[in-house]
Amino acid sequence: MSRIKKCVIPAAGMGKRLYPLTRGQPKEMLPILNKPVIHYVVDEAIRSGVDEILMVVGAGKEAIINYFDRHKMDDELDANGEYNFPDIYFVRQKEQKGLADAISYARNFTGDEDFLVLLGDTIYRSDDSLTVTSHLLKTYHRIAKPLIALEEIPYDDVMNYGIIGGEETEPGIVRIDKFVEKPNKMDAPSNLGITGIYILQNEIYDFIEVTKPGKNGELQLTDSLGMMLKNQEIYGERINGKRYDIGSLDLWIRTFITFAKEKGY
Numbered sequence: 001m002s003r004i005k006k007c008v009i010p011a012a013g014m015g016k017r018l019y020p021l022t023r024g025q026p027k028e029m030l031p032i033l034n035k036p037v038i039h040y041v042v043d044e045a046i047r048s049g050v051d052e053i054l055m056v057v058g059a060g061k062e063a064i065i066n067y068f069d070r071h072k073m074d075d076e077l078d079a080n081g082e083y084n085f086p087d088i089y090f091v092r093q094k095e096q097k098g099l100a101d102a103i104s105y106a107r108n109f110t111g112d113e114d115f116l117v118l119l120g121d122t123i124y125r126s127d128d129s130l131t132v133t134s135h136l137l138k139t140y141h142r143i144a145k146p147l148i149a150l151e152e153i154p155y156d157d158v159m160n161y162g163i164i165g166g167e168e169t170e171p172g173i174v175r176i177d178k179f180v181e182k183p184n185k186m187d188a189p190s191n192l193g194i195t196g197i198y199i200l201q202n203e204i205y206d207f208i209e210v211t212k213p214g215k216n217g218e219l220q221l222t223d224s225l226g227m228m229l230k231n232q233e234i235y236g237e238r239i240n241g242k243r244y245d246i247g248s249l250d251l252w253i254r255t256f257i258t259f260a261k262e263k264g265y
């Protein structure tokens with residue numbers, strides 16, 4: 001099985017939970033210390049061995065595209081080549097129709113290759129020297145089945161996540177038998193939430209094509225994955241590290257404070 005070389009980063013959501021901050025800027029450009037969140041996401045992809053990135057952007061997300069230009073201060077200030085990004089492609093989602101729709105724009109980019117998806121609003125920190133994503137890639141190469149990152153979520157928060165049901169087949173690894181997008185506490189099949197790293201094969205596009213609007217009237221990736229379960233096994237793995245989601249005001253502020261304290265501010 002060949003190495004995963006391509007990463008799709010959907011950065012097309014409206015940022016409703018961060019309104020009014022997101023009236024004039026994309027949530028992916030919110031700072032965590034001196035870098036926008038999207039920069040951390042690109043670092044995670046590169047450090048996990050990816051060479052090519054496609055970002056799916058939408059209306060009002062132009063600041064993200066500008067950020068990855070070569071900047072005139074790079075020669076002077078970027079001594080470590082930290083801003084020497086790999087090739088980043090951009091495609092515009094025509095309408096904000098949901099995560100599954102955003103991913104469908106990657107079809108030509110990924111072609112026949114298996115690919116990685118990292119959500120544009122989540123930062124990962126591993127417990128060891130490998131990235132959180134690299135751990136998943138290792139498992140993926142062993143089991144050769146679509147694999148998604150999971151984390152235990154307090155039951156009071158399950159309505160903010162895609163939640164899975166399934167059976168643990170080995171420590172930390174679950175064979176998934178159910179996907180529910182943002183369930184009520186009562187309907188949640190477990191408290192294992194989807195954190196935003198997906199390793200997928202190109203069959204997913206066929207299922208996205210026939211996905212109907214689901215939760216909040218959007219085309220939900222969890223619904224496409226749920227349909228795919230009828231044809232093939234999908235696995236989840238608990239992440240080996242921490243996830244910092246900046247999708248709502250309290251989460252963003254908490255992440256900022258955690259990172260700032262670590263730097264001694």
Ligand code: G1P
Binds near residue numbers: 220
């Ligand atoms: C998306 C997915 C959801 C997942 C979450 C992780 O939701 O639809 O399944 O658990 O990302 O952050 P969103 O946060 O975009 O509403």
